[in-house]
Structures are given as C-alpha cells and as structure tokens.
Amino acid sequence: MRTQVGIIGAGPAGLLLSHLLAQHGISSIILESRSREEIESTIRAGVLEQGTVDLLTQTGLAERLLREGHVHHGIELRFGNQGHRIDLSGLTDGKAITVYAQHEVIKDLVKARLDAGGQILFDATDVRLDGLESTAPTVHFRQGTKFQSIACDFVAGCDGFHGISRPSIPAALKTEYERKYEFGWFGILVEAPPSSKELIYASHERGFALVSTRSDTVQRLYFQCDPKDAVANWPDERIWEELDLRLASDDGWRVKQGRIFQKGIIAMRSFVVEPLQYGRLFLAGDAAHIVPPTGAKGLNLAVADVKVLAQALDRHYSAGHNEALERYSETVLRRIWRSEHFSWWMTSMLHRFPDGDPIQRRFQLAELRNVTTSHAAATMLAENYVGLPMV
Ligand code: APR
Ligand code: PHB
Numbered sequence: 001m002r003t004q005v006g007i008i009g010a011g012p013a014g015l016l017l018s019h020l021l022a023q024h025g026i027s028s029i030i031l032e033s034r035s036r037e038e039i040e041s042t043i044r045a046g047v048l049e050q051g052t053v054d055l056l057t058q059t060g061l062a063e064r065l066l067r068e069g070h071v072h073h074g075i076e077l078r079f080g081n082q083g084h085r086i087d088l089s090g091l092t093d094g095k096a097i098t099v100y101a102q103h104e105v106i107k108d109l110v111k112a113r114l115d116a117g118g119q120i121l122f123d124a125t126d127v128r129l130d131g132l133e134s135t136a137p138t139v140h141f142r143q144g145t146k147f148q149s150i151a152c153d154f155v156a157g158c159d160g161f162h163g164i165s166r167p168s169i170p171a172a173l174k175t176e177y178e179r180k181y182e183f184g185w186f187g188i189l190v191e192a193p194p195s196s197k198e199l200i201y202a203s204h205e206r207g208f209a210l211v212s213t214r215s216d217t218v219q220r221l222y223f224q225c226d227p228k229d230a231v232a233n234w235p236d237e238r239i240w241e242e243l244d245l246r247l248a249s250d251d252g253w254r255v256k257q258g259r260i261f262q263k264g265i266i267a268m269r270s271f272v273v274e275p276l277q278y279g280r281l282f283l284a285g286d287a288a289h290i291v292p293p294t295g296a297k298g299l300n301l302a303v304a305d306v307k308v309l310a311q312a313l314d315r316h317y318s319a320g321h322n323e324a325l326e327r328y329s330e331t332v333l334r335r336i337w338r339s340e341h342f343s344w345w346m347t348s349m350l351h352r353f354p355d356g357d358p359i360q361r362r363f364q365l366a367e368l369r370n371v372t373t374s375h376a377a378a379t380m381l382a383e384n385y386v387g388l389p390m391v
Pocket of ligand 1: 008010012031033034102124127158162287299
C-alpha cells in the first residue's frame with residue numbers, strides 16, 4: 001500500500017490528524033491495534049478547551065458536541081468546607097470549557113473519517129517502522145494472518161504512551177523527562193442527576209476529590225487514592241462515605257448518590273520526550289507527553305499538536321517548504337511545557353502528599369486562598385484552564 005502519511009494509532013491525535021490532512025488534500029492511512037468497538041468505549045476524561053471546540057467546529061466535527069456537550073463558564077475550588085468559584089469566562093473575555101466525553105469525540109472522529117472514505121485499519125498488530133531516516137519510510141503490520149506494508153513519505157506516531165513510535169527513536173537521540181506521583185485517582189461513573197452546575201475541585205486533609213459530569217443522568221467523580229490500591233477494596237458505601245467527607249461544605253451541600261456502574265484507578269505522571277521528531281517520524285499526543293488529569297489537558301494537548309503538524313505537512317506538500325516541519329518539535333514543546341507546568345501546579349496545590357510535612361498543607365492552603373482572592377492569580381488559572389491560544 002502507499003499513502004503520504006502513515007498514522008499509528010486511532011486515538012484523538014491520529015484521527016484528528018487524518019481529518020485535518022484530508023482537508024488539505026493529503027492522504028493518510030491509520031493503523032489501530034484495537035477494534036472500533038474498543039476504542040469507542042474506552043472511558044477517559046471529558047473536558048474540551050475553547051480552542052479544541054473551535055477547531056472541531058471549524059473543521060466540521062462539532063455537530064453532536066455542540067448539541068450534547070455541556071458548556072461551563074466556571075469551576076469551583078473547595079477547601080476548608082467552603083466553595084470558591086473561579087469565573088473562567090469573566091476572567092478570559094468569555095472563553096469557556098465544554099464537558100463532552102473523550103470516547104464521544106472518538107466516535108465522532110471515526111464516523112467522520114469513514115464517511116469521508118478515510119482508511120482506518122483496525123486490529124492491526126505487530127506494527128514496525130522502517131527507514132525513518134530515509135525520505136521513504138515503510139510501516140509494516142499484520143492483520144489476522146496477513147503481513148502487509150505501507151510505503152509513505154512521513155509517519156505520525158499517535159499511538160499513545162505505550163505505543164511503538166517513541167521507542168523507535170534511538171535512546172541516544174532523545175531525552176525523557178518524567179515525574180511519577182505517589183497517588184492516583186479512583187474514578188467512578190454513576191447513574192444520578194448532576195450534583196453541581198460546574199466542576200468542583202476539592203482539596204481536603206483526607207485527599208483530593210473531583211465532581212465532574214457526563215450528562216443529565218450520568219456523573220463522573222474522582223477521589224485521590226493509593227495507585228497500588230485495588231478497586232475491590234472500595235465497596236459503594238465506602239466510596240460515598242469518603243466523597244461526603246472530602247466534599248463536605250458548611251452550606252450542607254451533599255453529592256447526589258446513585259448506582260455506580262464503572263470503577264477504575266488511574267495512575268498519575270508527568271512525562272515529556274524531546275525531541276518529537278526523528279527523521280520522517282513525528283510524535284503527537286500521549287506518544288510524546290503525559291499530564292496528570294488535574295488540569296484536564298491530555299486530549300487538548302493532543303489536538304494542539306496535530307493542528308501544528310497538519311499545517312506543517314501542508315506547507316511541505318503545497319509549497320515545498322520544510323521549515324515548519326523542522327520547527328515542529330520546538331513549536332509544540334512550548335505549549336507542552338506550559339500545560340505540563342499547569343497540570344503539575346494544579347496537582348501540587350490540590351492533592352495530599354503522603355509524606356507531606358505539616359508545612360506543605362499550610363503552603364497549599366495559602367496558595368488556594370491566593371488563587372481564590374487575587375484577581376491576577378485567578379486569571380492565570382482561568383487562562384490556562386480554558387486553554388491558551390493554539391498556534
Ligand atoms: N499499533 C497501533 N495502534 C496502537 C499501538 C500500536 N503498537 N499502540 C497503541 N495504539 C493505539 C491505541 O490502541 C490507541 O487507540 O493508539 C491509540 C492511542 O490513543 P491515545 O492513547 O488516546 O492517545 P492520543 O491520541 O495521543 O490521545 C491523547 O488520550 O489518553 C488520553 O488523556 C489522554 O486525553 C489524552 C488523549
Ligand atoms: C472528567 O470529566 O473526566 C475530568 C474533568 C476534569 C479533570 C479531569 C477529568 O481535571
């Protein structure tokens with residue numbers, strides 16, 4: 001087979017890149033190791049920045065998102081049994097976030113690609129990259145018992161943290177920056193009405209908790225836990241007891257309970273690889289960087305990467321200019337490190353550090369009071385949370 005861009009991975013990065021390239025008349029083939037059903041049912045986060053919604057709208061992918069997504073103009077920071085609203089829209093000239101689950105974005109992207117005649121090869125395994133240093137790389141893979149190859153001009157590594165693309169860059173030619181957190185998130189999906197109009201980020205002596213949503217009948221909640229803990233240790237009543245304690249508020253607010261139909265533990269890390277290019281291989285999304293979920297940046301960073309990559313590939317094919325491709329890595333790393341810092345800062349301010357000495361908690365409370373009383377500090381949080389302008 002032959003295509004201009006071979007894309008490894010049908011996550012938000014790979015699917016959106018293929019869509020944006022098609023809009024520039026550039027061909028691509030996506031190789032995905034899992035099935036369509038699997039990728040469309042993987043539970044992940046669900047907060048879209050203003051810039052992400054704008055790009056999906058501009059490129060004709062937002063019809064369902066705009067109809068079913070929930071636009072939020074603020075968030076609440078809760079500590080000391082008190083809620084403090086951060087007026088996101090008021091502090092950012094009207095920008096907002098949209099709560100719309102990642103697997104719904106995936107469904108919309110897959111449908112758009114296939115409706116447009118795009119090629120997504122599901123259940124493609126043993127993917128191997130060849131000739132990345134040449135101008136004609138090849139992607140080898142197996143589907144069922146058949147081994148096949150795709151000749152292409154470029155390879156986009158959009159295969160997530162555990163993919164094969166990043167490891168294809170020789171160790172001597174890359175630097176990996178990592179911080180693992182000694183806590184994780186216990187996430188639940190609940191059949192219940194919303195407990196609040198906006199997301200609540202709670203910082204409590206017992207640990208962090210987050211009230212999010214999926215729809216008028218399904219809610220998403222998280223609380224800080226030991227990443228080595230087991231879901232089986234958390235029967236429903238213990239979960240509700242812990243959430244009530246951490247979300248306690250002087251105004252008697254209580255989280256709305258319901259049938260918990262999904263439970264899972266998420267490990268947390270900050271990770272970045274530099275550079276994001278090796279010959280004709282370009283990394284995007286989780287293949288190159290991971291953020292802890294506290295800043296809701298994962299999906300949005302993947303979108304920002306592929307927006308830049310699609311523009312750079314268009315410059316190559318439409319004008320024969322390679323400077324944007326050569327600067328791809330440094331261009332996206334500026335936003336990546338901004339989002340990495342913001343996600344680490346939110347995580348540090350809101351979580352209880354197991355070995356944290358008492359002064360750590362006092363520092364956190366001082367930071368929280370500053371962010372909820374200083375206009376400048378609240379603006380910094382709001383600007384980063386709704387998303388900095390995309391390149
Ligand atoms: N060959 C083919 N496909 C692969 C391989 C491989 N060797 N390894 C992984 N994949 C596929 C995965 O099955 C997955 O569907 O690549 C896709 C990568 O998708 P994501 O992990 O979602 O990564 P990305 O598209 O960069 O999106 C980042 O996803 O994990 C969330 O929080 C993260 O929101 C962020 C977003
Ligand atoms: C979610 O809705 O899943 C969610 C919301 C906010 C976050 C992380 C996850 O910071």
